[in-house]
Amino acid sequence: MQTFTIKPFEMPSGAGALRTQVRDIISAHVTDGDIARRANCWQVNDPEFSRVLGKAGLIGMTWPKAYGGHERSALERYIVLEELLAAGAPVGAHWIADRQTAPLLLRYGTEEQRQRWVPGIAAGEVYGCIGLSEPNAGSDLASVRASARLDGDGWLLNGQKIWTTNAHIAHIMIGLFRSEDGSERNAGLSQFLIPLDTPGITIRPIINLTGEHDFNEVFFEDVRLPAEALVGVAGNGWAQATAELSLERSGPERYLSSMVLVTELVRHACSSGDPAAIALAGKFASEAWTLRQMSLAVAGRMAMGEDPALEATIVKDLGNSFEQAIPTLVQQLVELDLSSGDPLAVLTAQLLQLSPSFSLRGGTREILRGIVARGLGLR
Structure with missing residues (x-):
């Protein structure tokens, strides 16, 4: 049984100045008038804005300077993510590479892999994606069947990945591939660094419900990689x-995907005096504050070199439920014409279509609760 620990962490000195820096960058460079792009913004791509953040030292913040990083604290990085997400800034292009790809290479990769790819990620110029899910291995990730076989002095990859953001x-x-013949479940799996311009x-x-192109399916047909992949x-x-x-699962994006809608609801409540809108805004504010404290506690423990996997899983589950409920409750309790151009209506309509996916990405609610139950010794 694991111990479940949530304890407060103080923000580092200079937090106010860092927030001001991020807000100034957003004000200067995010001028797109399409308010719908502010919803679920960590899946909205703007390569130019990613390069701006890279030049400002706001990608790869915690990484060693030898690889283009800035050796700042995890809590400083948390502040930057919070500001970007709360404003609905278009950070999708570099998001996965900053959150997962480079940290994985820094932890497990070779020196050649780090030198080749990590500095470009820190500059906001190299983007990554995650090759996990497959058509018959979505939530049950241990059912991965895509194969990697030794072939001479390299590897030969075959199979398919899906929902590849x-x-x-x-x-x-x-990418996660089955590299041992006859292996089953979580045995015999290996990860590979795959340049996506590789032949095969x-x-x-x-295309999703709103007509947007975030997801992809990726096919591998006799894809040859060198041994060092x-x-x-x-x-x-x-x-x-x-x-x-x-x-x-541990970042603030797990409860802030719908936060721009909460901001618009507060504006609406202030201008209209609608009692239902005021009460709902108060409910959202209190829940968001609690989730922020929990998410910040996870970030603080990670900054101390701990692995709060159980707490991160709980925060993701609670955060997904929160951000998923926001547009539904706004629609139910606030009188809106969803076909109008009113900002509150536009964001509500957009998030009503997007939010069903929030409890799927990064592990379904059922999988997450199974992990929590095991961690707490309940199964």
């Missing part, structure tokens, strides 16, 4: 992938 703009994928790779779009140790892919998922 941003594969169409990414330069590299960290086909990327096809999956292996990330970490052969057969250790499951442990590496689950460590990667802890990074995916």
